[in-house]
Amino acid sequence: MRHPQPTNAAPCADTWRLHQSAFFAVSYGLSDEQARSAPTVSALSVGGLVKHVTGMQRSWMARVAAAPDAPPKDPRPFKEISRSSGTNT
Secondary structure (H helix, E strand, O other): OOOOOOOOHHHHHHHHHHHHHHHHHHHOOOOHHHHHOOOOOOOOOHHHHHHHHHHHHHHHHHHHHHOOOOOOOOOOOHHHHHHHOOOOO
């Protein structure tokens, strides 16, 4: 007989919701130009961070959906994957 295993799903979901609301708050009302701008010495922009976080969340959800197996490999070339995740934004 297999017993249910405790998970950290609820605290993780709460943490993700908190962070998603923070990204929403800082990006709300920005024009595309403002979201792309890097207002500090860093090359990071609000839009780039949102794009990166969205890609990471998709990756995590693919892992969750495939569990306990590994998620399917992304067939795209690395450069294309990198561009779509916001790492080169």
